[in-house]
Amino acid sequence: MSSAAIIVIGNEILSAKVQDENGPWLARELRDLGVELRRIETVPDEVPLIVDALQRCLKSARWVFTSGGIGPTHDDVTIAAVAQAFGRKLVRDERTLLLLRARFGSELNPARMRLAEVPEGARVEFHEGYLFPVLSLENVVILPGVPSLLREGFTRLRERFRQAPIFSRALYLGLGEGAVAEHLDATVARYPAVGIGSYPRFDEADHRVKVTFDGRDEKEVRAALEHLRALLPRGAIIRED
Amino acid sequence: MSSAAIIVIGNEILSAKVQDENGPWLARELRDLGVELRRIETVPDEVPLIVDALQRCLKSARWVFTSGGIGPTHDDVTIAAVAQAFGRKLVRDERTLLLLRARFGSELNPARMRLAEVPEGARVEFHEGYLFPVLSLENVVILPGVPSLLREGFTRLRERFRQAPIFSRALYLGLGEGAVAEHLDATVARYPAVGIGSYPRFDEADHRVKVTFDGRDEKEVRAALEHLRALLPRGAIIRED
Numbered sequence: 001m002s003s004a005a006i007i008v009i010g011n012e013i014l015s016a017k018v019q020d021e022n023g024p025w026l027a028r029e030l031r032d033l034g035v036e037l038r039r040i041e042t043v044p045d046e047v048p049l050i051v052d053a054l055q056r057c058l059k060s061a062r063w064v065f066t067s068g069g070i071g072p073t074h075d076d077v078t079i080a081a082v083a084q085a086f087g088r089k090l091v092r093d094e095r096t097l098l099l100l101r102a103r104f105g106s107e108l109n110p111a112r113m114r115l116a117e118v119p120e121g122a123r124v125e126f127h128e129g130y131l132f133p134v135l136s137l138e139n140v141v142i143l144p145g146v147p148s149l150l151r152e153g154f155t156r157l158r159e160r161f162r163q164a165p166i167f168s169r170a171l172y173l174g175l176g177e178g179a180v181a182e183h184l185d186a187t188v189a190r191y192p193a194v195g196i197g198s199y200p201r202f203d204e205a206d207h208r209v210k211v212t213f214d215g216r217d218e219k220e221v222r223a224a225l226e227h228l229r230a231l232l233p234r235g236a237i238i239r240e241d
Numbered sequence: 242m243s244s245a246a247i248i249v250i251g252n253e254i255l256s257a258k259v260q261d262e263n264g265p266w267l268a269r270e271l272r273d274l275g276v277e278l279r280r281i282e283t284v285p286d287e288v289p290l291i292v293d294a295l296q297r298c299l300k301s302a303r304w305v306f307t308s309g310g311i312g313p314t315h316d317d318v319t320i321a322a323v324a325q326a327f328g329r330k331l332v333r334d335e336r337t338l339l340l341l342r343a344r345f346g347s348e349l350n351p352a353r354m355r356l357a358e359v360p361e362g363a364r365v366e367f368h369e370g371y372l373f374p375v376l377s378l379e380n381v382v383i384l385p386g387v388p389s390l391l392r393e394g395f396t397r398l399r400e401r402f403r404q405a406p407i408f409s410r411a412l413y414l415g416l417g418e419g420a421v422a423e424h425l426d427a428t429v430a431r432y433p434a435v436g437i438g439s440y441p442r443f444d445e446a447d448h449r450v451k452v453t454f455d456g457r458d459e460k461e462v463r464a465a466l467e468h469l470r471a472l473l474p475r476g477a478i479i480r481e482d
Contacts, residue, residue, distance in 0.1 A: 014278040016268040027257040037255040040283035073439040111422030181313045181352030198314040
């Protein structure tokens with residue numbers, strides 16, 4: 001199973017103070033890597049809700065990425081939630097602690113010490129040239145919420161998640177969904193391994209429906225597209241890509 | 242309980258073909274209406290996953306808004322999922338059927354007839370000047386995924402959800418989170434009814450941390466802000482709003 005789930009953690013997203021960039025960015029990265037994203041959950045900074053989301057995501061996906069809730073303040077509870085979801089206690093990571101001592105010296109207060117706390121057994125990966133390590137525990141990757149830091153952290157690990165590519169094709173139709181549904185149904189029934197989506201437009205676009213075909217087997221994807229093409233009335237296809 | 246949850250339904254979001262606009266837009270609307278958004282779940286076009294999300298959201302929020310999965314094609318399964326979540330069967334809405342007959346005449350095929358199917362007992366609200374009705378069942382509001390249609394549908398109902406406003410204030414600090422965490426903890430402990438968030442910046446902004454204070458009681462929100470202000474070292478506050 002080469003699938004993933006994302007948990008976006010933060011009251012600021014739910015209260016619309018900040019628009020989440022991390023979910024859509026990770027979705028694009030995972031797609032490029034051939035990883036099927038199964039769900040995104042956006043939850044508040046509350047341990048029980050994060051634990052619940054983790055447990056559900058772990059059941060449905062091979063990799064779970066968390067975004068946000070990392071830091072020294074009261075609303076940074078992601079590390080504690082991940083530890084709890086796996087029944088681990090929190091321990092100090094000695095290498096992180098050394099770095100914090102070097103950076104803060106006598107200003108290393110209890111809040112900053114929290115930055116060295118990790119779930120017992122977590123992987124703490126330092127990379128040359130970067131200040132902060134990337135944390136993971138089993139198949140949960142714990143990423144910071146600040147978009148630039150999340151992108152940097154994910155990028156350091158990204159090749160680890162690469163799968164066989166997903167092939168994608170699309171037909172743009174001049175007919176409405178109601179006119180093509182029957183042909184879509186026939187194509188879906190014939191090519192169960194191909195993900196087929198139908199997206200109507202109600203604006204001034206050159207087409208009324210975009211039909212997408214996705215799958216790991218390029219030949220099957222093409223065959224599904226050709227199957228639909230053969231069923232459609234002449235002139236229905238505006239363009240394809 | 243004046244809270245809400247959003248379920249965004251669509252493989253196209255998870256596969257990053259389309260970036261969801263509806264979750265962030267609804268989050269802003271709900272905030273303006275004083276409604277606390279508790280979670281957003283983005284799930285595939287699969288009935289069991291939508292039913293699971295609905296059941297969870299109904300437990301944690303008064304209102305649940307679904308986005309997407311409405312239409313005549315095979316991947317439009319939201320109506321069926323809502324019916325299943327409430328143990329209702331699907332029935333034909335007669336008024337919708339009349340409108341479809343008027344519009345499509347002899348081209349009213351089985352796919353288009355599906356547009357008249359609603360969970361038994363659903364509210365089907367027509368509004369003067371609009372083509373499509375807004376569907377809801379108990380406290381689930383079923384909105385289309387096309388952003389312009391979702392906005393139009395929600396706007397027709399929006400005043401129904403209005404609550405007492407949420408007051409919000411913010412302090413922008415020149416200190417890092419590690420230097421203010423202790424004072425934040427003290428303020429959080431003293432004002433449990435105020436939601437306090439701490440958001441670090443690592444870019445060229447004029448501040449290093451934004452601290453937000455949210456609550457229904459304006460006096461409490463202000464008192465929490467003043468409490469933190471009194472604890473902070475002189476010069477720590479860059480600006481406020």
